[in-house]
Each structure stands twice: as C-alpha cells, then as structure tokens.
Amino acid sequence: MFHKAKHLRGFKLRATDGVIGKVEDFLFDDRFWTIRYLVAETGGWLVDRQVLISPYALKSVDEGDRTISVDLTKSQVEGSPALDTDKPVSRQFEESYNWYYGWPQYWSGDLAWGAFAHVERAREHWDLVGKNEHWDVHLRSATGVDGYGVHAKDGDIGHVEDFIVDEKTWSIRYLVVGTRNWWPSKKVVIPPQWIDSISWADSQVVLDLTQDAVRNSPEYTDESLLSREYESSLHSHYDRKGYWDE
Numbered sequence: 001m002f003h004k005a006k007h008l009r010g011f012k013l014r015a016t017d018g019v020i021g022k023v024e025d026f027l028f029d030d031r032f033w034t035i036r037y038l039v040a041e042t043g044g045w046l047v048d049r050q051v052l053i054s055p056y057a058l059k060s061v062d063e064g065d066r067t068i069s070v071d072l073t074k075s076q077v078e079g080s081p082a083l084d085t086d087k088p089v090s091r092q093f094e095e096s097y098n099w100y101y102g103w104p105q106y107w108s109g110d111l112a113w114g115a116f117a118h119v120e121r122a123r124e125h126w127d128l129v130g131k132n133e134h135w136d137v138h139l140r141s142a143t144g145v146d147g148y149g150v151h152a153k154d155g156d157i158g159h160v161e162d163f164i165v166d167e168k169t170w171s172i173r174y175l176v177v178g179t180r181n182w183w184p185s186k187k188v189v190i191p192p193q194w195i196d197s198i199s200w201a202d203s204q205v206v207l208d209l210t211q212d213a214v215r216n217s218p219e220y221t222d223e224s225l226l227s228r229e230y231e232s233s234l235h236s237h238y239d240r241k242g243y244w245d246e
Contacts, residue, residue: 120168
C-alpha cells in the first residue's frame, strides 16, 4: 500500500502499551531512497528527547484511525540511545541504536535492507546479515527536501511537493512534483531511480528526462491513481522497466 509522506505526518505512534507520540518527519538514505527512521514528536512524555523509530518495529498503518502500530513497549523506547538533535544522525549512533534493539544493520549488504529487499525478510533473517564497513550512508530529512527545485535535462520542471512511500518496503517509490509555474494545475510523479543528480547544497534535483517527456507523462492527481495500471502506463510512457519486474 502507498502512503504520502505528508499525509502520515501527525499519525499517532502506538506502542504495545500506549501511545508514544506522533510522526513528525522521516529520515531516508540517498542511496536506496528508503525510509530508515520515523522521527517521533513525543510531546510531554519524554522531555527534550527526539525519538527515532525504525521500520523494523512497525507493524501496520491504520488510515482510518490515523495510527501506526509499533512493536515496542514504552519502556523500550524510553531506554533507547539518546539522539543529539543538534547534529546529524551518526553511524556510531545507528550502531548503538540497532544493537540496543537487536536489529540487523541495513547498511550491511547491497540491497535496501542489507541482504534483503524487504524489511520483513531482513527482520526474519537478521542473523544472516554481515557487516560492511565501506559504505557511509547519508541520511536526509523528508521535510528538508520539500520545495527542492526539479530540473530536466533541458530546463526547469517544478519542485518537490511530497514523497510516496511503499508500506511493504518503506521505500520512496515516487517524488510528487508540482509543475504549476510551467504547466498549470499539473502534478507528476517521478521514481527516484530516474534522478541523474542531486545538489543538496543548492536544493536541486536533476532528472535523466527531458521537459517534453515529463510534460506529456500521465498526470497525477491523488493517491488513488497509483494503481498498477497507472504505474504501468507511467513506466511505458518513459520506456522504463517497472520496479515490480526487477
């Protein structure tokens, strides 16, 4: 099931013994474009603490109740390693965090979740995962990318408005791009795999696509259009293989 990142912000995070807070943001890595942590706003429950929740702990998303179930207790969350909110998330913190919960290190292989493509498989077979010291992941804030300029090979297109997240893998399947300054009232979705480069310093995304290709692509209006039929037409338009065939 797909979810828009902005829509999930504000969802309650319900532990096995009570609510631990609300979703405030997401941290994703810029190699696999996969959500690594949900940033929780804990209100007055944990004072001066920013809490990160890994998808390893997520059980289900309830759209009706606006709740995400977390397979942790409140005491587990309270005892988790403290994050210095003034600094980026370090590899040292992530190692400590995963050791505390007994979870595998997602950077230990060539797939999105180490040796596996899906978080469920990684969670089930965490003891099969080794350690790779050579890759230093870069975590990015989803809210920090809001508004980034999007450029084609031959000119401007628009700006990043949102991410569409796949609940099964917690991968970012698409960037939602608003094009109102060029093509009024039209939005398009672009898989991150079609990005040619990103300038984090200049807040710019450059696509491996032309303006005409994007202008003539199937229009995105809301999440209901993200059926497999719509996705197939989108990939067919660009003559690109779908992720479901990989």
